[in-house]
Amino acid sequence: MTHKLAVANLNAYYGQAHILFDVAFTVAPGEVVALLGRNGAGKSTTFLSIMAMVERRSGTVLFEGDDVSRLPTYAIARRGLGFVPENRRIFADLTVEENLMVGRQAPRPGAPGWTPETLFALFPNLAEMRKRPGGRMSGGEQQMLTIARTLMGNPSLVLLDEPSEGLAPKIVEQMAAAILTMKREGLAIVLSEQNLHFARLISDRAVILEKGRVRFSGSLAELEARPDIRDAYLAV
């Protein structure tokens, strides 16, 4: 088993609309891969397809060597494949501690283990508002909470959907630092981003999506050397 996650021939549909076309990429253990592309390129759909959260899809998703593409969402999550959705989706009426409680899973051998206390150390802002309902937190705090909540499941790989979206520059820095800490703990991460600068801070490799197809796959250094690709698929 060389790959933590290997996605191949992934196709996804919303009703009659074909969204993803044979998307394929791999993630090595402990590696951070940036999934780049403009709005609507299919980044979120790729994550939702991996998690079995779209209406209809086809293809294979190998996680730690096992095909998880026929499993229901919860069973995929139970294997240690964590998912942090875009637009946060925290439980607004639940307190910070209760949100974390929902994400809790048993410790997993070979994956970094987290407790509320270690997560409060990772995101100190959260430690000060343990009893606050999620709905009464700022966007940045909610983003931290949604990541912390997924980490409570002690995943060995996390799909992070646009963690820097809509955050103030200062919070983005904190977020990048937290993700680097997660990486140091040995967590493999797939990060979807529109913000190339942010992706550059933390990623080892990049996969570029456009209109539901993979247009580029390689190291960030290779991407730096190809401004044409950057202009064609990333520039706004």
Next chain:
Amino acid sequence: MQLVFVQFMTGLASAASLFLVASGLSIIFGVTRIVNFAHGAFYMLGAYVAYTLTDRFTGAFGFWFALLAAAAIVAIVGCLLEMTLLRRIYQAPELFQLLATFGVTLMVQDLVLLIWGPEDLVGPRAPGLAGAVEIFGKRIPSYDLFLIALGPLVLAGLWLLFHRTRWGVLVRAATLDRSMVAALGINQKWLFTGVFGLGVFLAALGGALQIPRDAVNHGMDLRIIVEAFVVVVIGGLGSTTGAFVAAILVSQLNAFGILVLPKISLVLVFLVMAVVLVVRPWGLFGTRPPPAQASIGMAVRPWRPLAPGEIAVAAAVVAAVALMPLWLGHYALTVASEILIFVLFAASLHLLMSVGGLASFGHAAYFGLGAYGAAFVVKAAGLPMLAAIAAGPLLAALGAAVVGWFAVSLSGVYFAMLTLAFSQIVWSIAFQWVDVTGGDNGILGLWPDAFAASPAAFFWLTLAVVTPALVWLHMVIFSPFGYALRAVRDSELRAEAIGIDRRRVQWIAFVIAGTAAGLGGALFAFLKGSIFPDVMAIPTSVDGLVMVLLGGVETVLGPIVGAVVFKALAMWLISQTDYSKLVLGAVVVALVVAFPKGIVGTLADWRDRLTARRGAGPSDAEASADATAAEPPAGTMAPAPSPATVAGRTRP
């Protein structure tokens, strides 16, 4: 003063059971988004099972054990129902969920009759609580005091469960965002089953706790479910605290209504509910519900008015029907008239639920109002039959205008519960206001005028009234108003953005549907020669829904076909078996699970498949129909079988 105090205590004691039932309903809805119509049936089952168990286990320990065991047994039955039936329909439109659970209610009614017999059963007194305590010089039953204390205890227990246990926190999380809970590794299947079991346990306990107070009887399921609907509408669906406060409110209104307005005590509750809905549409403690799945949500084949050739066919059908008196006997003609009347009833409901997307569970009220209206005109004003048939629907229109004004401010399950509650109020007025309506004895002697006295003549009269009404309803569907109504159904926001006043359009549709139903009711009064409150009870409303569903909720002609088939089947069934509700309930459940497109919808599918096979290529209609109905093609991954995938929060 003392009387007021006694009534107050009685009201508080009654509130306990009502709270248990309503909170169970609320909890189940919160997580599964299903309004469990069968909740009243579980309440009744709890009472019956407790009756049997208290018979076996006597003594103080035996009695309390029996109550808890009864609730537990019924909860297990509830879990089995959830696993076998509800899991199949979590993704179905809410109308189907309501109907399926109503089907279960019907089946339970006959099963209870089979197991426990038709008599009211009087359970034992609670050991140690059989006496009374003197407060302010009045003797208050000590069991009532126990119930009064129990309500807050259960509320506190539920609060602890939902805030101090992980399971409870998961339930609250699932109430907020089901698919996110799944993405965090929680198997919702068992969460749903557990929640359903808890809700049913509460309902059954509520029923079991009633046996020392009231005789166990067959009417208790529908009575409690209507009250529970009123409670959750007032308190806010999904809120346990709301259920508690509203249960006390409703019970007190009932207790004092008897003192103040003995004839029409339920009107008080109705007035309070109306006020609450105007001030807070989602109840005292409720929050705006997440956007519901549309009442009819499967691919709708594009509708079109009848083509000239089809109009000729329809005219030929009417002509053939008009010739039926030539070869049908008297009884068959009476049956045929009744079927025609229910065709109109189903078509009027179709306008509301299929065209308007508003599934009314109380449409019988307007049918009944039309019938009573006609009866009043004959009895009070002494006018002839035709004048009565013309005037009867006016009362229905008036009733629909009042109820509709409140009802259209809500949609989805709230609309269904509200229309049901209103129809029960109309029913109870007819039942209680004996001076005017004759109460249970009804109004008799409503015979047709001489020219329509023979079954054949009355049949022709019915046909002459029903046919133009159907044509008119058809024209309404394909008028600009009908398009606006469908626009509002399909997307409230977009419709309002192009200047359609949603509430006004839906209110007008409600009045049109109510008036057309009232016309059917007026004919019905003269067909039967009498009118009783039962004609506007829940079963008639549900019959209408089943007719539309059987015919095909997404089709234009569905209600006509559905009404003919259903009415003929139901009449035949009643003549064949004493347990027609059991069969009917099973048919309803089977329809929802296995045959949701109805007769016309399925025929249209076959026709499309045939034309496609002939090489004509799939039409747009078929393509869109298949998109949602068809299984994924071979070789694709099946979507996860959990409800997570339908939460509709995903986006490209």
